[in-house]
Amino acid sequence: MATYRGGRPRQWDKRRQPKLPNFQLDPPVDTAFLLKDLQSPIKTLPLVTSEPSPVKLCDVKAIASYSWIEAPTPTIAVPGSPWVWSDTHVTRVPLDKGVQQIHHNASKMGNQSPLLPLFAAVDALHEEFRYGDFDLITDRNTLRKFLRCIRGARDAHDRMDFRIDIDLIQNTCILTRCEERNTHDVGTRSGYGAEYQKATTKAPLGCEKMSGHHRIISYKFGGIKLLLRCTVDACTESDIDDDDLFLASFSSLSIRGGGNGSAQKPPPPPLHGLNVKLTSPRTVIPQSDLIEIKTRSAYRELDWDEIYPQLYLSQTAYLFIARHDRGTFRPVEKIELDGDDMKAHAKEAEETIFKLKVLLEDILKAVREEGAGSPTTLVCQDGTLTLWKREEGTGNTLGTEITSKFHRITSRGSQPSSKGRRVDKLG
Template sequence: MSSKVVAKVSLSDLQGPDVPPVASITDVKYLSSYNWIESPKPTIAVPGSPPLWAAPKLPQRVNKDSGLIYIAQNAARHPDSPLEPLFRAIYVTDPSFDIRPIDIVTDRNNIRKLLSFVDPTVARNGLEEFTINIEVTKNTAIFSRDETETQDIIGPNEFKGFGHEFEKACTINKIVGSTGHHRIISYRFGGLNVIVRHETDGYVGATAGPSSSARKAQSPSDLTSVFDSLSLSPTNTNLGTTTKGSKLIVQRDGQAVPLSSTLEIKTRVSHKPLEIREVAAQIWVSQTPKLVRAYHQRGVFKVPTVEDITPQIKKWEQDKQVHLRKLALLMRRIVNVVKNCRESVTLRYDRRENKLILTEVPRKKMLPQDLYLKWDDASYTRTAAGAGVKQEVKA
């Protein structure tokens, strides 16, 4: 079967009665997390841990970034199935997780690209051409990043800022051999159940345990996150396991860190203040509550502070409702299109036409075969309303 165009979407299509009245993120839940481990074979540690924020109390000089930089680490380390670590981590954390009510599984980057189509002002360099590969299983659309390059090498004579070196200087790695921490959350947006994977720069450690009243209010899972985040000595409790048909090695290591502790780190020269609107889209998609805006003069950084920017991001969401409602409609339409296709779909932004072009393309499956069985697992049951009888939920 050759490829064929199945739909084209322009901005003018994203209007009318189908646009939802409100498009906000609700019901945010942490599902799982993992760290990539430096190893000859693709290896992740679950739940892993972000680096701990530990900035010095005095100004410091930081070297410029150099060497290997990941653009899309999941694809760079596991090109056979960049999305497999997301699913493996979820099922290690919760073996009974029911994937079937989920409408979209995606990386944060894909939602940011779709938002840039609706509102080019949210992208740093404006709207650029991009590609997203999409596959449907039952009622779930899986969005996979498609990048020209998955990593970069910064040469000794190149200058691309201080961001990575600053992160190293101001955080403590909690997982031996870690090369990056990824988190997986779920939420409701525009009538859709969405799972989002994103990289996290760090977290703020708890300075004290919860009060007795807070302990009473917290669920057991919340308490686990709090107590785990207080642990200072993560240890590797598993040399790693693999699943038949997969090359990915999964270790159990680290502690779950609550979403409320996570942060994003941004660096900038002192004479160019970083405004919230420049980073709001990225932070909104992942619902990261904290931000560090680190300013420097020729690599000498002032003492940075951690800001809770939840109110600013909420206001940004309110101010951007016109665009976010269109984003919600766009995501729904994409899901509806791909559900009616027999093959996988490539979504591509064509600058010349200024449209999103969806093309049906034969492609190898995105996940190992055993993971697709999660959509057919008859062990998931619900209690029939008012009857007290268990019945299977049909996919």
């Protein structure tokens, strides 16, 4: 699956290998960014644990999703849709160029909390959603950072240092991803991933102007209740009946009332400058249709320490691997998360997945001991993970519009319609 079959595997003639792009190392993360507005360290969190045991990830539910829409004002389409895999063999694409997103939500939201779209999307599909039932609310990217810290640096390419801001509302820890910069110009460090995705997928009906798709799921991870956001590359194409196509054709993605919206529910009011446009049908693409796309040179091995946990933590059903020789692509390899090809990688990841569960338990305990209203920050620096006190009112504050959602004591409200495309159970 992961070996090059031209000639003898792993014994290529280096003189015949094409010159690969010159990938320069990222500069180290600025200490001033890591420690900005921090007051004093609280404790260092241990990363070494006792003998590992398998961790159960269960009760996976699709909660909501949204697509960013290119517009003058930050705008999301809910539930939106990922790009749809076209299932055509693309043989050649150009190098990526221009500005690419590192943290899409922060890039769009500016000084507002990058988690605001998560709450807006959930509220658009659920009435009185019980956020307070969760132990952790965060991004998959944050959990992947923790895993890298647990594994430790393997070479000079591993960027280990990071910062995660934490707010405790009642008993729920909200972990906010922080990046030193939210976009970057690929310049000479270009690959083919973005162009390949563009060539092999098509925009879903009603989301032609979208620039990225995000999904919110919930599950229990070793007893910890998580509400998790992640990006989605693509989805498989499913049959949609004529009624759904008719409704979708009238979905409004224009800015401030430029078309007919669905009659099912009026568009929610803007949240601190974030516009929400409802799309039809009101269905969340099922987990079983989700695709992660990876492009790799035929001369480079896949990094399964990175790839398997990425799929596992978001329960993405498929991995599509597109190998190329300087932009000339072979037919895609399609691998299922629960398939036989993944069993060895799942076994290898058991120890770090277990350590992640223990680390999350330690984080919850330490933050809860500080109490609600005491903002904290996790900083990983030189392989050491430390919890710090943070000055009140600093960072991208959540605001009362988010914090008030945790004080509702009501039963769960209505659910989005499941008419049309097959949908996962909505939590």
